[in-house]
Amino acid sequence: MAITQTSQEPxxxxxxxxxxxxxxxxxxxxxxxxxxxxxxxRQVIExxxxxxxxxxxxxxxxxxxxxETDRMLAEARRAMADLLGAxxxxxxxxxxxMTTLTFLLxxxxxxxxEPGDEIVITELDHEANRGPWLGLRQEGxxxxxxxxxxxGTLNYDEFRSQFNSRTRLVALGHASNALGTVNDVGSARxxxxxxxxxxLVDAVHSAPHLALDVREMGADFLLCSGYKFYGxxxxxxxxxxxxxxxxxxxxxxxxxxxxxxxIETGTLNHASIAGLAAAVDYxxxxxxxxxxxxxxxxxxxxxxxxxxxxxxxxxxGLSEIPxxxxxxxxxxxxxxxxxxxxTVEGLNATEVADRLAAQGMNxxxxxxxxxxxxxxxxxxxxxxxxxxxxxxYNHASEVERVLQAVRELAA
Numbered sequence: 001m002a003i004t005q006t007s008q009e010p011x012x013x014x015x016x017x018x019x020x021x022x023x024x025x026x027x028x029x030x031x032x033x034x035x036x037x038x039x040x041x042r043q044v045i046e047x048x049x050x051x052x053x054x055x056x057x058x059x060x061x062x063x064x065x066x067x068e069t070d071r072m073l074a075e076a077r078r079a080m081a082d083l084l085g086a087x088x089x090x091x092x093x094x095x096x097x098m099t100t101l102t103f104l105l106x107x108x109x110x111x112x113x114e115p116g117d118e119i120v121i122t123e124l125d126h127e128a129n130r131g132p133w134l135g136l137r138q139e140g141x142x143x144x145x146x147x148x149x150x151x152g153t154l155n156y157d158e159f160r161s162q163f164n165s166r167t168r169l170v171a172l173g174h175a176s177n178a179l180g181t182v183n184d185v186g187s188a189r190x191x192x193x194x195x196x197x198x199x200l201v202d203a204v205h206s207a208p209h210l211a212l213d214v215r216e217m218g219a220d221f222l223l224c225s226g227y228k229f230y231g232x233x234x235x236x237x238x239x240x241x242x243x244x245x246x247x248x249x250x251x252x253x254x255x256x257x258x259x260x261x262x263i264e265t266g267t268l269n270h271a272s273i274a275g276l277a278a279a280v281d282y283x284x285x286x287x288x289x290x291x292x293x294x295x296x297x298x299x300x301x302x303x304x305x306x307x308x309x310x311x312x313x314x315x316x317g318l319s320e321i322p323x324x325x326x327x328x329x330x331x332x333x334x335x336x337x338x339x340x341x342x343t344v345e346g347l348n349a350t351e352v353a354d355r356l357a358a359q360g361m362n363x364x365x366x367x368x369x370x371x372x373x374x375x376x377x378x379x380x381x382x383x384x385x386x387x388x389x390x391x392x393y394n395h396a397s398e399v400e401r402v403l404q405a406v407r408e409l410a411a
Contacts, residue, residue, distance in 0.1 A: 011286065011306040011392040016041040020393060024360025030398045033362040035177055035339055035389035037227045038208060040275075044231055047278035051271045058267060069270055076273045077260065079280040082292040084203075084222065085213035086238050093244070093260040094268050094276075095235040098204050098223045099128040104263055105200075105221065105237070106132035108247040109169060115140025117168045120159075120197075123148035123376050124181060125173040127369045129202040133171050142166070148376045152179040152328035156187060163195040170199050175206040178370035178385060179328030180311075180339035182206070189218035198243075204228055208391070209307055209337050211300035214238050230392075231279030232272035237263065286392070307390040310399055311338035314388060317403040318342055323410040327377065327385060338390035344410050348383035352409060356386075359405055363388050 014020050019039045022029050031039055051072065057065035059073060077089030086092060095101040113119075119133050123145055134143055144162045147155040170192045175182045185201060192199045200221040203212055208229040214222050220243060226234040237260075244259040251262060280296070287298030312331045318324050323345035329336060344352050353365035366384040367374040374384045388402065 008396040010395045011302060012041070014393060016043065016282075017393050018042055018045070027360055030361040030394075030401055031391070032388040032394065032398070032402065033364055034208070034391040034394075035205065035228075035387060036364055036368065038230050038391050039393060040232070041230055041279075041282050043282050044275045044278045048232060048271045048275040051274040056271070059270070072270065072274050072277070073268070076277040079277040079292070080236055080238075083207075083212065083280045083283070083296055084224075084236075084238055085215055085293070087215065087241055090259055091214075091238050091241060093237040093239065093263050094273055095237065095264065096269070097233060097235040098202070098225045099132075099235070101223055101235045101237045101263070102128055102132045102202075104250055104265070105247075106136060108249040108263070110136050110139045110141070111248040112246070113139075113141055113168050116142065116166060118142040118144060118162075118164070118166045119168060120144050120146065120162050120170045120172075122146040122154055122159075122172060122183075123372045124152075124154060124176050124179070124183070125171070125202065125370065125372075126177055126204065127371055128204075129171050129173055129200075130372065133169075141168075145372075148373055150377070152176070152181050153334075154181075154183060156184060159188070160191055163191050163197070165195070167192070167195040167197040170197055171202070172199070173202040173205065174212075175203075175210065175337040175339075176328070176370065176373070177205040177339070178368050178373050178387065179341055180337040181328055182210070182335040182337060185217055185219075193218070205337060205339070209300075209303060210335075211297050211304070214240075226272070226276040226279060229279060230282060232269075232275040234269060234272045234276045236276075239263075303392055306392065307338035307394075308336070310390045310394055310396065311336070311340055313396065314340050314390075314399045314402065317399070318406060321403075321407050321410050324406060339387065340389075341385040341387045342406075343379070343382060343385060344406065347409065349379075349386045350383045352386045352406075355409055356402070356405055359401075361402055361405060363402075 017039045055065050055068040057069050059069050077092040080092045081089050146159045172188050198220040201219045203224045207224040220240045222238040224236050249263045284292045284295040287295040289295040325343050327341045349365035364387040
């Protein structure tokens with residue numbers, strides 16, 4: 001696999017991504033829509049096809065294809081454990097998506113908690129890490145929301161003050177899918193430990209961009225989604241060793257009561273999980289080292305440098321265009337995900353996205369399911385934000401195309 005090293009060129013080999021060949025009016029499309037789901041490399045597509053062609057069977061049988069499925073599932077858990085820095089494959093559960101797994105987790109925790117127990121969430125988070133917890137108010141739980149400040153960061157003074165003897169869970173996004181803000185998980189971990197509470201981290205938006213280490217992070221639970229980091233639609237849940245067995249999960253009596261299967265309802269999407277393992281291996285192939293974990297960490301050092309350079313270039317260019325307003329913290333202030341969101345004076349976000357799409361530039365508009373953040377920022381009437389995101393297959397010439405198009409729109 002050819003890997004380029006400069007921030008000006010793609011980090012990954014573009015030939016690995018068949019979908020990138022799509023053109024509009026004779027020019028390749030610009031795929032800046034990664035925050036809602038990345039494009040998929042050929043190696044992942046082939047892994048899904050290979051499973052269907054040669055090993056399609058349910059798990060738990062005595063025959064060859066079923067045994068191969070069991071081995072594939074075990075290997076996929078090992079791959080995700082390597083990606084997340086988990087203790088081992090026994091801490092990795094799979095589900096339809098992050099949202100479904102969070103709802104299942106919320107229902108299980110509701111059976112452990114008592115009326116009056118408290119859960120801390122934020123105004124910045126995706127609804128998948130808000131709605132399941134807000135729903136527990138119907139069970140008598142108290143849900144406290146941490147304020148989102150105008151600069152796109154959380155009010156940490158307020159955050160610290162919310163902890164007390166009844167705090168049971170903190171549900172915090174690692175990075176904002178709307179603004180790119182990377183939250184202070186370390187402080188949340190420290191405060192939750194002092195209160196005897198569990199920490200749940202939504203890493204859906206950070207998993208494609210930042211090296212993750214659940215043990216260093218101190219997460220009790222962490223969730224992410226394969227389709228954000230070049231894989232198929234699979235939800236992933238990490239649980240700290242010994243924790244999942246303590247939870248009264250939704251479970252048929254025929255389901256294993258042990259981790260990691262304890263929260264996995266029904267038959268899993270085996271072909272997509274085969275693709276998920278291939279996606280982890282693809283990311284690891286971008287790095288160097290004697291094992292998959294070390295190669296993954298090496299790869300993410302390159303990914304952060306590459307995507308960060310592109311995002312800073314786009315952010316700086318947009319900041320120089322009259323009538324364009326940027327949202328979220330600046331790249332010179334704090335660690336940032338390579339997500340750049342903005343508005344254009346005189347146009348709502350949908351109009352901007354439509355006009356860019358007409359030129360073959362794929363960007364998102366709206367609230368991106370971070371609905372509360374868009375409300376707090378007062379952007380509902382303007383159609384929310386225009387959102388762009390960098391990926392390993394993006395490059396500097398694409399940034400310049402988008403900047404030129406936005407200049408013309410703003411003028």
